[in-house]
Amino acid sequence: MTYTGERYQRAARYQTDTHQHSQHIELSHVDNVTDGLEAGEKLICVDLVEGATALSDYCHPAHARYVFGPEDGSISQEVIDRADAVVYIPTNACLNLAASVNVLLYDRMVKLGSIHASDELIIKSRDINNRTKVR
Known part of the structure; x- marks a missing residue:
């Protein structure tokens, strides 16, 4: 995961990651989100921008870097x-x-096509307290 700005570093000081998940995610800070784009990697912006394509109509490229707008x-x-x-x-x-x-x-x-819907997927994904079935 690549990020810009200083927000992540400020938030990390508060030690909210009590399960240490961040130790298992490769993080890199860059000055500009377009830095280090690989050959064939598509830059895809995700934001409420006039003229943007609705996600429901969008075909994802195989190799993409998604850039999300900040909440504010x-x-x-x-x-x-x-x-x-x-x-x-x-x-x-x-x-x-x-x-x-x-x-x-x-x-x-x-x-x-990364998800193959099936009852096996449901069984593997659900909580042990959920055993309901469609009859």
Whole structure:
């Protein structure tokens, strides 16, 4: 995961990651989200931007770097202008960053065929207290 700005470093000082999940995620700080784009990697901006493509109509590229707007602002026009695509999540209100990331990554997994729906997936995914079935 790549991030810009100082918010992550400020938040990390408060030690809210009590399960130490951040130790298992490769993090890198860059000055600009376009730094280090690999050959063939598409820059995809996800934000409420006029003229953006609805996520429901979007076809994800195989190799993408997704850039999400901050909760209290927007992606800069400079980055939008460099993007290969700009998409938005159609809702009646804006979503927070975590919800936006979850929706987009789920959409990507479904559209790229990474999820194979089945009863086995349900059984593997559910809580041990859930044993209900459709009859």
